[in-house]
Amino acid sequence: MAENIIFYGSSIALAAIGLLIALTRRNLIKIIIGLDLMETGVNMFLISIGYRRGGTAPIFDIPLSKAVDPVPQALVLTAIVIGVAVTALALTFAVRIHEKYGTLDISKLREMKW
Amino acid sequence: MPEVILIISGVLGFFLLVSALVAWLTRDLLVAVLATAAAGLLVSLFYLILQAPDVAITEASIGAGLTTGIFVYVLSKTERYEK
Amino acid sequence: MIKKAFLILLVAFTGYVFFVAASARPFGSPRVVVSKRYLEKGLNETGSQNIVTSVVVLYRGFDTLGEVTVLFLAATALAALISGFPFERKERTEPSLVMSTASRYLFPLILLFGAYIFVHGHLTPGGGFPGGVVIASGFLLMFLAFRKYRVSEGGLIVTEGLAGFFYVLIGLIGLYLLGSFLASFLPPGRLHTLLSGGIIPLIYILIGFKVGSEMTGILRSLKGEDENG
Numbered sequence: 001m002a003e004n005i006i007f008y009g010s011s012i013a014l015a016a017i018g019l020l021i022a023l024t025r026r027n028l029i030k031i032i033i034g035l036d037l038m039e040t041g042v043n044m045f046l047i048s049i050g051y052r053r054g055g056t057a058p059i060f061d062i063p064l065s066k067a068v069d070p071v072p073q074a075l076v077l078t079a080i081v082i083g084v085a086v087t088a089l090a091l092t093f094a095v096r097i098h099e100k101y102g103t104l105d106i107s108k109l110r111e112m113k114w
Numbered sequence: 115m116p117e118v119i120l121i122i123s124g125v126l127g128f129f130l131l132v133s134a135l136v137a138w139l140t141r142d143l144l145v146a147v148l149a150t151a152a153a154g155l156l157v158s159l160f161y162l163i164l165q166a167p168d169v170a171i172t173e174a175s176i177g178a179g180l181t182t183g184i185f186v187y188v189l190s191k192t193e194r195y196e197k
Numbered sequence: 198m199i200k201k202a203f204l205i206l207l208v209a210f211t212g213y214v215f216f217v218a219a220s221a222r223p224f225g226s227p228r229v230v231v232s233k234r235y236l237e238k239g240l241n242e243t244g245s246q247n248i249v250t251s252v253v254v255l256y257r258g259f260d261t262l263g264e265v266t267v268l269f270l271a272a273t274a275l276a277a278l279i280s281g282f283p284f285e286r287k288e289r290t291e292p293s294l295v296m297s298t299a300s301r302y303l304f305p306l307i308l309l310f311g312a313y314i315f316v317h318g319h320l321t322p323g324g325g326f327p328g329g330v331v332i333a334s335g336f337l338l339m340f341l342a343f344r345k346y347r348v349s350e351g352g353l354i355v356t357e358g359l360a361g362f363f364y365v366l367i368g369l370i371g372l373y374l375l376g377s378f379l380a381s382f383l384p385p386g387r388l389h390t391l392l393s394g395g396i397i398p399l400i401y402i403l404i405g406f407k408v409g410s411e412m413t414g415i416l417r418s419l420k421g422e423d424e425n426g
Binding site for chain 1: 201204205208209211212215216219220223224225226227229231232235236240246247248249252253257260261264267268271272274275278279282283321322324326330408411415418419
């Protein structure tokens with residue numbers, strides 16, 4: 001039970017704090033930081049699902065009954081790299097918005113009509 | 115899992131939450147970016163404990179190296195402080 | 198204030214529901230129906246000793262092609278969006294002598310390390326993606342150490358495009374020779390040596406070049422440059 005709380009609990013808590021940053025903050029770059037933390041938390045949750053009790057890494061000559069699950073690791077490898085590319089694209093949107101409107105506050109941006 | 119590794123994971127999980135809270139509550143965006151880099155590094159240590167070396171190398175190089183560089187370039191073109 | 202407290206309560210409740218749902222299958226007991234087949238037959242079918250690599254390139258190779266496409270799309274959209282952004286130089290002093298001397302020595306070693314990571318993708322942990330990112334961080338070091346360091350944009354575009362093109366070409370050769378897209382047409386080879394693992398070394402070398410040039414292109418677009426570098 002303690003293992004559940006440590007691994008599942010900290011990854012879900014990281015994703016929850018990222019979601020809270022994206023919901024309660026008004027600066028656009030702070031919102032993007034919150035989305036980045038949410039992606040990191042979800043990736044960690046996926047890998048902690050695939051762990052096997054007493055297992056080792058699926059590399060070199062392994063006895064088959066003792067390896068952790070390799071499929072979530074392959075999927076999370078993909079997800080991390082895509083996450084950084086999408087974060088970079090979101091940040092260039094923020095740069096362009098700041099250049100055109102002079103502010104990054106989403107409550108002020110919402111009031112501007114065209 | 116042996117007891118020592120559970121205690122180490124507990125300490126790492128606590129520091130992970132602390133860095134996420136720092137990223138939430140600070141008004142200085144540079145501090146928030148560094149807290150994100152710290153969270154990425156701690157998650158990479160978690161990946162080592164969970165026996166996933168490929169993912170640990172990828173998360174360490176991307177989360178702690180590349181996203182910090184991209185954020186700092188973007189912060190130099192916009193504002194550093196919130197509000 | 199009330200709204201913020203309500204939001205925190207709502208997110209905490211959602212997180213608790215996820216935690217209870219995840220604890221239904223307690224930590225350390227995965228369902229290994231698909232992974233058991235990959236673990237049992239993977240070493241002899243593919244010839245690479247890194248099972249995660251053989252899952253990424255051979256068993257789930259189409260997802261990796263999709264990821265390469267998404268990366269290409271994001272890097273191109275970023276370059277198109279940032280073009281024409283007015284550049285003003287904000288730093289006032291040159292980087293110090295220690296930084297410029299050390300970077301000149303470290304840069305080829307970092308490139309060599311990155312190339313080692315993606316060439317040995319089927320023998321050691323890592324593979325194409327962290328290898329490319331290490332190469333891009335070597336270029337980031339050079340951008341930070343010298344004010345006038347330039348990377349030619351045409352070289353990056355050509356490398357990225359050709360790497361993606363050859364990836365699809367290898368897939369089509371597999372389709373022609375063996376009947377399915379991205380099938381492994383090279384022999385599995387002798388285990389634990391460099392020339393093993395079918396098409397895994399080829400694909401990871403291409404992915405290493407592609408990710409490296411894409412991330413360097415992203416950093417270069419965000420840095421901006423003027424006629425002085």
